[in-house]
Amino acid sequence: MSALLRPEVSYRRMRSADLVAVAELEKSLYAFPWSLGNFRDSVEAGYDCWVACHGEHVVAYAILMVALDEAHLLNIAVAAPWQNRGMGRAFLDFMLGVARQAKCQIVYLEVRPSNLAARHLYRQAGFQQIAIRPSYYPAHGGREDALFLGITL
Ligand SMILES: CC(C)(COP(=O)(O)OP(=O)(O)OC[C@H]1O[C@@H](n2cnc3c(N)ncnc32)[C@H](O)[C@@H]1OP(=O)(O)O)[C@@H](O)C(=O)NCCC(=O)NCCS
Numbered sequence: 001m002s003a004l005l006r007p008e009v010s011y012r013r014m015r016s017a018d019l020v021a022v023a024e025l026e027k028s029l030y031a032f033p034w035s036l037g038n039f040r041d042s043v044e045a046g047y048d049c050w051v052a053c054h055g056e057h058v059v060a061y062a063i064l065m066v067a068l069d070e071a072h073l074l075n076i077a078v079a080a081p082w083q084n085r086g087m088g089r090a091f092l093d094f095m096l097g098v099a100r101q102a103k104c105q106i107v108y109l110e111v112r113p114s115n116l117a118a119r120h121l122y123r124q125a126g127f128q129q130i131a132i133r134p135s136y137y138p139a140h141g142g143r144e145d146a147l148f149l150g151i152t153l
Contacts, residue, residue, distance in 0.1 A: 009087070011094055014049035014061060016040070021058045022051065029077050032138045039063075042074070048098050052078075052091055060087055062095045064107075071099040073109040088121050096125070100153050107153065110146035112137055119147070127151045 014022065023036035042063050043049050048071075052060035062076040073095060078088045099107050110133060111118045127149040136146035 009052050009054050009059065011050055011052050011091075014039070014043055014051050016043065018051055018058055018061075019043070022061050025058065025061065025077065025079055026075075028080065031140070034075065047074070048095070048102070050091075050095065050098070052087065054082075060091050062091055064095050064098055066099065066102045066104060069103060069105045071102065071104040071107045073107055083117070088117075089125065092121060092125050096151070096153065105153055106150055108148065108150045110136060110148055112144050113147055114144065122149055125151065 019036050019039050022039050023034070026033040026039070039049070042065075045065075048064040048066060050062050050064075051058045058079075059082045060076075060078040063074040065072045065074055073092075076088070076092060076095065078091065096107060108130070109122070109127070111122060113119070128151070129147055130150045131148040133146040133148050135143035137144040
């Protein structure tokens with residue numbers, strides 16, 4: 001599957017050759033980033049790992065783990081200069097389409113309560129809170145809960 005997000009940005013599956021660029025982006029976006037090995041493991045495990053590219057450059061990435069009729073969005077991120085231009089929403093919708101094509105009926109994810117941009121994005125897309133996972137994330141000076149969200153497809 002491939003798709004055009006907008007004239008200059010296209011989606012494709014993540015390749016081994018993307019791992020360095022993806023891990024660099026990840027480091028620039030998260031205080032507690034995934035390692036390159038985490039991304040490599042995801043690709044090798046056969047998860048749905050996708051990138052959005054502008055020319056040769058990876059500007060966003062997402063990882064979806066499908067298990068039977070459920071999926072878990074493990075990561076989605078947009079490079080800082082590309083944020084607030086609708087790319088996160090378009091890419092999220094695309095990944096929900098990937099889940100639909102895999103015959104999933106529900107998609108889950110976790111988000112930090114402090115991540116207002118992501119929470120807004122997910123709410124706008126129709127995700128609803130299911131539960132709180134206490135002390136789920138590492139955080140400076142302690143741990144942070146996760147909001148556990150889901151959307152029925
Ligand atoms: C979360 C993220 C993917 C959103 O991507 P984006 O391309 O900026 O999102 P969009 O431009 O599509 O915006 C989607 C909605 O979120 C809102 N939004 C974006 N940034 C926001 C912010 N900092 N605070 C509040 N709302 C914000 C937009 O206004 C838009 O809402 P609207 O449709 O009501 O106008 C991006 O901020 C990101 O990559 N963050 C770092 C990685 C991350 O935290 N990923 C999520 C982990 S759970």
